[in-house]
Every structure is written in C-alpha cells, then in structure tokens.
Ligand SMILES: Nc1ncnc2c1ncn2[C@@H]1O[C@H](COP(=O)(O)OP(=O)(O)OP(=O)(O)O)[C@@H](O)[C@H]1O
C-alpha cells in the first residue's frame with residue numbers, strides 16, 4: 001500500500017505551513033499516527049493543540065483504511081495465533097519460544113559478557129532474510145549497535161550457513177554516539193527503513209548509552225524516562241510494521257545479605273514492563289544456556305541449551 005504524504009491530510013484549523021513543518025519530521029500519515037501530540041509539538045516546533053488535532057486526524061485516517069481497533073476476543077485470539085514467527089536457527093531455542101520469535105513482541109536477552117547476546121543478534125539478522133518456508137520473514141533488519149560490536153564478517157559466516165546471499169545487503173546498521181542521536185534515528189529515520197521491508201529491529205544493547213550518559217542517583221529518573229521513550233517507539237513500530245523487536249541487556253549483581261550476589265537484568269521496571277519475553281543467557285559448562293525469566297507464554301526457568309561455533313549459534 002502506498003503511503004499518504006502528510007500534506008494531503010485535512011485537519012480543520014491547521015494550515016499548510018504547519019503541515020509542512022510536520023512533514024520535515026515525519027513524511028507520511030501512517031507514521032504520524034504513531035506520534036503522541038507532545039512529541040510532535042516538540043519535534044516539529046508547533047503548538048500542542050494543533051499537534052493534537054493533527055495526530056487525531058492521522059489516526060482517524062489510518063483507522064478508516066485498515067479497519068477498527070476493537071476486536072471480539074475470539075477474533076483477537078485468531079490474530080495473535082496467526083502471527084508469523086522467526087526462527088533463531090537453533091531448534092532448542094525455537095521450541096522454547098513456541099516456534100520462534102513472534103512479530104509484535106519485544107524479546108529481551110540479558111546476560112554477562114560473552115554469554116552470546118551479540119552472536120544471537122547477528123544470527124537472527126540473517127535468519128529474518130530467509131523465506132517463510134525456511135523460518136524467516138523474507139525481510140530486512142536494522143541493527144542498532146550501541147556497543148560497537150557489530151561484525152560484518154560474522155554476518156557473512158552465518159549467511160553462508162543459511163545460504164543467504166549477500167546478507168549484509170538487507171541489513172542496516174546504526175551506530176549512535178549518544179542517546180539524543182539514538183532517539184533521533186529511531187523517531188525520524190526508522191519509518192523510512194521500515195517501509196522498505198524491515199521486519200526485525202535489534203538494539204544491542206539497550207542500556208549502554210543510557211548508563212554512560214545518565215550517571216548517579218539524581219539522573220536515574222531521567223534515564224528511566226528516556227529508556228521508556230525509546231522502547232515505546234519500538235513497540236509502536238512492531239505493531240504497525242509487523243516486526244520483531246530484540247533488545248539485549250546487561251546484568252547487575254544485587255548483593256544479598258546472606259552471601260551470593262543475585263544477578264538481575266539492568267534497567268529496572270521500565271525494561272521489565274516494555275519486554276514481552278525476558279531471558280537470561282549464561283555459560284553452562286561447555287555449552288550456553290538460555291533461560292526464561294519472565295514471559296506471558298513460557299514458564300519461568302524453562303531453558304534451552306546451545307553452543308557458539310564458526311557457523312553461529314547451534315544446537316548442542
Ligand atoms: N567464530 C566463533 N567461533 C566460536 N565461538 C565464537 C566465535 N565468535 C564468537 N564466539 C563466542 O561468542 C562469545 C561472545 O559472545 P557475544 O559477543 O555474543 O557476547 P555478549 O553476550 O554479547 O557479551 P557482551 O556483554 O560483552 O556484549 C565469545 O565468548 C566466543 O566464545
């Protein structure tokens with residue numbers, strides 16, 4: 001479906017000049033519908049009441065072209081059931097996930113260094129390019145690399161294994177230097193890429209830039225608010241563009257009075273609520289382990305073993 005340019009939107013009380021300002025931030029009505037009035041007012045430099053009218057008009061426009069927003073329970077269950085899944089390329093992990101990674105959902109993988117988070121991101125950046133009959137989404141991926149660990153040579157190795165030709169051609173890499181740049185890319189540039197067929201959004205890791213930039217207790221509330229802002233956008237995109245969202249997270253040691261420190265994912269409640277499914281990754285002898293930490297559909301503590309080889313993540 002061809003997107004509709006913002007200037008074609010009819011909003012009473014809003015003139016062409018205002019819509020042109022809006023169009024500098026967001027080009028199409030379909031993406032405009034994802035904005036909150038406050039965000040739009042701030043980014044486009046327009047008055048809040050006008051922004052509110054514009055966003056409302058955009059939503060009305062989108063609804064009229066894609067149908068309602070209230071579903072009967074049975075109908076909704078069917079929609080959820082019919083969602084496409086993305087294979088991780090590891091049978092044990094796919095089984096644990098109930099078939100693979102599901103579009104619309106946010107998957108969080110937390111673990112210490114060397115637990116395979118980045119390797120997993122590389123692998124699904126390739127499997128998403130596979131056709132559906134091979135477990136892919138025949139789509140592209142955008143890899144938001146906040147730690148500078150994206151590796152083209154690893155992508156090529158995994159590509160060979162899955163017989164994906166030129167896997168780097170269907171992959172966009174973003175290397176933001178700070179939170180402001182990250183937000184700008186996500187809000188203003190991702191829609192364009194999503195329309196080109198991105199079905200997987202990866203953020204490796206979601207916490208690094210925020211931890212570096214918002215230091216100390218007095219910055220904590222601000223940090224959490226900004227992480228929330230980012231994740232909220234990713235969730236909107238996941239819904240609108242039928243994409244999978246994968247985020248990686250660092251772990252913190254929480255000291256407990258009786259001795260052994262407890263390992264918990266960083267980022268507190270904000271990341272906990274934003275993630276649909278949360279997993280821990282860790283070393284388990286020779287192999288690695290992926291363990292469910294919190295999910296509406298997978299039992300807590302359920303786990304899958306895997307190993308990392310030249311070919312990427314594999315079953316043991
Ligand atoms: N070509 C390869 N063959 C075998 N193992 C590899 C290969 N490349 C990477 N690895 C393994 O992958 C591990 C690194 O995993 P990865 O980079 O995904 O960790 P991570 O969880 O992202 O860590 P960090 O928190 O530091 O980002 C290494 O410990 C290494 O053992």
Ligand SMILES: [Mg+2]
Nearest residue numbers: 117118147149
């Ligand atoms: Mg990593």
